Amino acid sequence: MELFLLVIFYFFISIVLIQTVYYLFIFGKFSFGKIEKNTPKHIPVSVIVCAKNEEKNIQKYLPLLINQNYHNFEIVIIDDASSDDTRDLIENFQIQHPNLIKLVKVENNEAFWGNKKFALTLGIKAASKEYLLFTDADCYPNSDNWIAEMTSHFTLHKTFVLGYGAYEKEPGFLNKLIRFETLLTAVQYFSWAKIGRPYMGVGRNLAYKKEEFFNVNGFIHHMKLRSGDDDLFINEAAKGHKTTISANPEGFTYSKAKETFGDWIMQKRRHVSTAKHYKSFDKLQLGLFFLSQLLFFILPIPLLAFQFQWIIIVSLIAFRYLITWLSLGYSASKLEEKDVMYWYPILELILILIQINVFIKNIFSKPYTWK
Template sequence: MLTITFYLFIVVIAIQFFYYLIVFGKFAYAKTQKSNPKKIPVSVIVCAKNEAENIVKFVPLLAEQDYPDYEIVLIDDASSDETLEIFEAFEKQYPNIKLVKVKNNEAFWGNKKFALTLGIKAAKKEYLLFTDADCYPTSKDWIKEMSSHFTLHKTIVLGYCAYEKIAGSFLNKIIRFETMLTAVQYFSWAKMGHPYMGVGRNLAYKKEEFFNVNGFIDHMKIRSGDDDLFINQAAKRKNTTICFSPESFTYSKPKTAFKEWFDQKRRHVSTAAFYKPFDRMQLAMFYGSQLLFILLPIILLSFQYQWIAVLALIGFRYLFTWITLGFSSGKLKEKDVMYWFPIIEIVLVFAQLNIFLTNLFSKPVHWK
């Protein structure tokens, strides 16, 4: 039995090597991007529900972008706070802001996808750039950087949205590491020619891509997934590219309590069950190998079975993962989380296992 366990551990290392060196290496070792600014017309779309505190701070940052031809489509999704009033004030203040007011619809009650659909249809520009109401761009060149990667054939651009740093917070490091690792995954698979998801806090696509797949209609009843399920359906090798220049990043405020983050991740993870079969398989294989990498050595070392070989394999695995994630974290300006990498990884693996098991027995709460 221990011999089988040992050989299974070798297989796990081989799987990890494939992911980190072959797949994730596509992003980790990619050359620094050079933008080729274009002057294509862009509609920035922001959907908000009860986000009065955030939009007061962040909408002006969108309105101050250094870009010649863009509009901002603000969508109020039946907010019960002062969001609508603030949006109306911004519409009067900035000539390039358009307001879309969404009233609750019995068929699409509280469904963000319905609100986004109305916003997309109201957008006058052909190229759409999405972010959330609690996000803000790192520079005035955000639109310029993201739109520079559109070409005749590349009509979907996947961007990166990070979380703000909170000094002295270990939870914050976990959140930022998980966000970085997720980005490394979807950037790398996109470069491999198999894009499978994107994040709506920083995502761009041509309007025709939305209508080519009939918008969100195939997954309208699924509350989450206006970003990743759409990309899983619409993105292809020929039409998708990535943007990871620092000027293109957006930032969000992270959760400060473990339960809040746990509930947020439950919502995010729940949509993966609706991905294409290959994407579900490759994600399951990756996260399964992460878990087995932790569990199998414990069994082998507790019986002192081939302990020198086991330790050597552990060291080898940490070497190639640290190098790959080190280069990736440098590109995404998250180097400080790598100092805690082994500990964060272990905590994150068991947190994700807990999320998966919890979602099996209860449904997460989505956009209200």
């Protein structure tokens, strides 16, 4: 028994070291780095919005895009075969702003039914500007300078900009859990992008040069997959020397979080289902991070139960929480999510359990389409 506990003891030390590397030396690239604030460039931009049965959100949020403090842009709205009044509403806005709004009409197509990538491809082809900025119909910019902030990070060599797609703060534990998961995900993809290994972005707030889409033939390599128009595309097309991030609050977008656990779990299932199609290195680093999180909670149980080197174990646990709280705390401050850190230990544990549940469910059934 003592030999068994000794093996677990050294294994636990290794897990804490792995977590330290992630939170200090990888995530620390974003957590402890400076937020870049660049001068607006006013380069030609097509803002692309894909909408399916979004009449209420179009009514509320399209004016916020129309009134952006930017001079050289168009809004390409893709109506993906909506069955409500989405198309009529967009056409009314188009009449009022004929030189600003471009409507792309997508009809039901048996081969591409329910495939957002097909609709986005038509929208991208219809875009007349050199740079593309993406958001969703249920999202809204945090400021009138959203376009200016996101596009200010483009340079001659930087042709991908990863932004932050936040969720509105609402009462309730589920909202905190969703925002914590969104925070942790952003810290990961921001940090790896700063290291030079971009692996994903979010379609709620993402920009790239139009030619980059055609350089990889768009979504052709994963068109059959219902999800992944953002993360799988970035995983395939974005290179380290071409990718940068926008973490200035003026460049954030917001949307309403899911209101039930069931809806959120289904959303997570769709997101997780794309991860198995990432590059091998990205699957490895994501898997190692999750496994080290899980084992951090499991391994101390037998050691503390038998009081094996318990002072060292407790010290290692305290050390790990210190560095994670510092790393995530600085990131939460930058991304205006500080309130979730008060619940951090509980949120982290519950999120791990939910991720296990999602992985198991995805083994036995596939999540459905985006709308």
